Amino acid sequence: MYDFLVPSVNFAGKGAVEVVGERCKILGGKKALVVTDKVLKSIEDGPVDKVVGHLKDAGIDVAFYDGVEPNPRDTNVKDGLKIYKDENCDMIVTVGGGSPHDCGKGIGIAATHDGDLYDYAGIELLENPLPPIVAVNTTAGTASEVTRHCVVTKTDVEPNVKYVIVSWRNLPLVSINDPLLMVGKPSGLTAATGMDALTHAVEAYVTLNANPMSDAVAAQAIKLIAGNLRQAVAYGHNIEARENMAYASLLAGMAFNNAGLGYVHAMAHQLGGFYDMPHGVANAVLLPHVERFNLNCNLKKFAEIAEMMGENIHGLSLRDAADKAIDAIVQLSKDVGIPSGLAELGVKEEDIPAMAELAMKDGNAGTNPVSGTVKDLENLFRAAM
Numbered sequence: 001m002y003d004f005l006v007p008s009v010n011f012a013g014k015g016a017v018e019v020v021g022e023r024c025k026i027l028g029g030k031k032a033l034v035v036t037d038k039v040l041k042s043i044e045d046g047p048v049d050k051v052v053g054h055l056k057d058a059g060i061d062v063a064f065y066d067g068v069e070p071n072p073r074d075t076n077v078k079d080g081l082k083i084y085k086d087e088n089c090d091m092i093v094t095v096g097g098g099s100p101h102d103c104g105k106g107i108g109i110a111a112t113h114d115g116d117l118y119d120y121a122g123i124e125l126l127e128n129p130l131p132p133i134v135a136v137n138t139t140a141g142t143a144s145e146v147t148r149h150c151v152v153t154k155t156d157v158e159p160n161v162k163y164v165i166v167s168w169r170n171l172p173l174v175s176i177n178d179p180l181l182m183v184g185k186p187s188g189l190t191a192a193t194g195m196d197a198l199t200h201a202v203e204a205y206v207t208l209n210a211n212p213m214s215d216a217v218a219a220q221a222i223k224l225i226a227g228n229l230r231q232a233v234a235y236g237h238n239i240e241a242r243e244n245m246a247y248a249s250l251l252a253g254m255a256f257n258n259a260g261l262g263y264v265h266a267m268a269h270q271l272g273g274f275y276d277m278p279h280g281v282a283n284a285v286l287l288p289h290v291e292r293f294n295l296n297c298n299l300k301k302f303a304e305i306a307e308m309m310g311e312n313i314h315g316l317s318l319r320d321a322a323d324k325a326i327d328a329i330v331q332l333s334k335d336v337g338i339p340s341g342l343a344e345l346g347v348k349e350e351d352i353p354a355m356a357e358l359a360m361k362d363g364n365a366g367t368n369p370v371s372g373t374v375k376d377l378e379n380l381f382r383a384a385m
């Protein structure tokens, strides 16, 4: 038996943002808190301006929280909640990549649950329905617009801890993926978010909870990313590549929302908490090392990944074909300009034991297809240096 959760309605394709106003109206919203970051809000006629224009056309009032930081903090949630309450908002519209979506979910949780947000870290601990959330996505990667995961950084401890609140109640009611909002994003951001999407798809494809539906969407995501990420990074205005990456990110999100992830995300969250490292970069550097560690759990699936990524596995043994998946991941990462190791990203050897301990406790560690020890995770961090 398995379940398959996605937002109630998912819009994807050129011009999809135009439906945001009417959808908020259908949901009964009167005043929306638009949750975003300062950069997106400052772009004239950018994604935020477009969303607000459509909301106003539909008769929805708007208040803003634009203080979301990358790797959103509990303090961002607190600040956003104050505006949500002071302005008497009754719904949340998130605009951006993973950070605004996660922060918006955090505000929704804080608005409907007592105590500290951290009390709800874990699986299915939310007790009350959240306000309606409509998520307008602007990067092809994190896929928080279609997931039940809310990732927040706890800032009242040193070093900060990134934690995950996993609950079906976190699912936005509506997701919107419009590639026209993604055109022209910087190549570094496109590469990092695209490798995050690949990590979602690969981890979901080999995880313990993979099922036929998650496998179907993960496989299609891997093919699309292998066939389009290089092009989207090389020329940000390649609309076909952008559209395919938007679609791939959405599918990869649906895959991991249901099949779960593994040690790559469990470890990457620590790099985010300790060093504020961009999530996609952390994943991309760790991915080949963790999957090499996981390889023996399912050689057939890794051989399939190799083929999906364009490798010729004809005539190879299953073991050699599976190895080709790792080669393909390393080559794609290199082609889109991801740094080759954690050391050049400022990671210190002395932090590795603490990060490995915390990674083992991360909500994503439990579904990794090979069960390792804290020592194994230390070794994987070292291999990735």
Ligand SMILES: [Fe+2]
Pocket: 142, 196, 200, 265, 279, 283
């Ligand atoms: Fe991710």
